[in-house]
Amino acid sequence: MNIVVVLPDGQERQVGGKSGITVMAALRDGGMPIRAECGGALACATCHVHVTSEWQQVVGRPGVEEAELLDDSDYAAPESRLSCQIDCADHLDGLKVALQLDALEDQ
Numbered sequence: 001m002n003i004v005v006v007l008p009d010g011q012e013r014q015v016g017g018k019s020g021i022t023v024m025a026a027l028r029d030g031g032m033p034i035r036a037e038c039g040g041a042l043a044c045a046t047c048h049v050h051v052t053s054e055w056q057q058v059v060g061r062p063g064v065e066e067a068e069l070l071d072d073s074d075y076a077a078p079e080s081r082l083s084c085q086i087d088c089a090d091h092l093d094g095l096k097v098a099l100q101l102d103a104l105e106d107q
Helices: 025-028 053-059 064-071
Strands: 002-006 012-016 049-050 081-082 093-098
Touching: 002 025, 012 025, 025 093, 049 053, 053 093, 064 081
Parallel strands: 002 093
Antiparallel strands: 002 012, 049 081, 049 093
8 A cells, every 4th residue: 555645844755555564664664754752552642643634534533542642742633643553454545644743753
């Protein structure tokens, strides 16, 4: 599956993902500047993305723990998700997410 990533400066990049890994892992493995400090343990919000409107229903809403972590972000919005909580799957081919400033490595 392909994931379209919008960087904070508006540039778009594509990375590949495969079943069995999370979107966070695909972003990290694809060289995106994502911190992902807890490695997907649902212990931080450093893999925060905004899911574009056309994908929100397909991806779904965050769970309770995920929503609590997102509440701590200065960039939280209704389209916020933690990329470690989205599993790569064929039906998500073309998924478009935007990295948030609190997810970037140089922060």
